[in-house]
Amino acid sequence: GQSLEQPSEVTAVEGAIVQINCTYQTSGFYGLSWYQQHDGGAPTFLSYNALDGLEETGRFSSFLSRSDSYGYLLLQELQMKDSASYFCAVRLSGGYQKVTFGTGTKLQVIP
């Protein structure tokens, strides 16, 4: 089967940089996505890596290395509002193309 592992919790200081890792055991996927979910809210799409390398969107960057079965989300200039859960996800190729989510990382930003 497929699995995507993430650290369960991460704490970082406001203004700092934090990296949330995602390691996976799956094959044949189109790319790696990241979603953010605030408590009680809807998961919202943040970024997508179709190819290996770094994708940058404002304060957020995401990285994928298929050879290492690894990706990460990098958040810079952390703000208190970044406190949320973050999920990596893959869309499996072939078949029904459903999106499989990682275990999720709860990020707490402290002053």
Place this chain on the structure above:
Amino acid sequence: EAGVTQFPSHSVIEKGQTVTLRCDPISGHDNLYWYRRVMGKEIKFLLHFVKESKQDESGMPNNRFLAERTGGTYSTLKVQPAELEDSGVYFCASSRGTGARGDYGYTFGSGTRLTVV
């Protein structure tokens, strides 16, 4: 455009009762997905509709769960009879297509928090 709407936002029912959750996807989105997050764990896939057809229901936990999508518009997820372990947040998501390349992300609803007591 209006987002994905789910109703109710919260539901508390007793074990053995029936609950029906509703999802209204974004208009024009053929693909509709149900997911569940239990006790702060990962978001788990339940099933996928393409229009009114069930494309993949491999994530449905058992036959107490029944999903329908009448006319390819809104969808309902019924749990009957509900058990304690069914408690969690049920998310619905929709997307326009499932192109072979690229992923512009699902649009999720805010979820229904189901508590079975």
